[in-house]
Amino acid sequence: MDVERKLQLSLFHESYWDMLPPEIQEYIMQLAIAQMRIDAERKERMDRLCHEIRAYARVKERWGLGHVQCIPEKTLCRSCNYHHLQVYGILVDGVNVKQKVFLGHGMWDAFTSIDLLKPFL
Ligand SMILES: [Zn+2]
Numbered sequence: 001m002d003v004e005r006k007l008q009l010s011l012f013h014e015s016y017w018d019m020l021p022p023e024i025q026e027y028i029m030q031l032a033i034a035q036m037r038i039d040a041e042r043k044e045r046m047d048r049l050c051h052e053i054r055a056y057a058r059v060k061e062r063w064g065l066g067h068v069q070c071i072p073e074k075t076l077c078r079s080c081n082y083h084h085l086q087v088y089g090i091l092v093d094g095v096n097v098k099q100k101v102f103l104g105h106g107m108w109d110a111f112t113s114i115d116l117l118k119p120f121l
Contacts (some may be wrong), residue, residue: 001106025085059087064112065121066092073105091115091121 009079038093059066069088077084087110091099101117 007101052107055111059103059107059114061112062111063089065118066097068103068110069100089117 020028056068056070067090068084069090071088072083072085074083076082084094084105085107086105087103087107089101089103089110090097099121101121103117104113
């Protein structure tokens with residue numbers, strides 16, 4: 001669409017906007033604001049999920065001996081009010097699980113303790 005046509009359309013819609021009663025304008029603006037908040041929350045949740053997936057991939061790469069199992073703790077953390085993860089590294093022998101090694105509470109804890117634990121396996 002060319003610029004002139006866009007300008008014509010926006011002027012056309014602007015005139016309709018001005019014709020709306022103020023309470024309807026107010027209502028539409030509040031809907032738009034509510035939608036922006038929903039979008040922002042959704043984006044934040046998506047960012048958090050992507051962050052967790054990247055952290056998992058880094059832990060699994062550093063572990064390198066099998067898969068990594070994450071189990072949410074049953075009780076809420078007293079200080080941050082979240083369920084933390086118990087992260088285990090699985091040592092496999094062919095297809096059988098040879099050993100299940102506790103790596104830490106949460107991805108960062110697991111990531112930092114892998115290098116300390118690996119020499120003892
Ligand atoms: Zn906590």
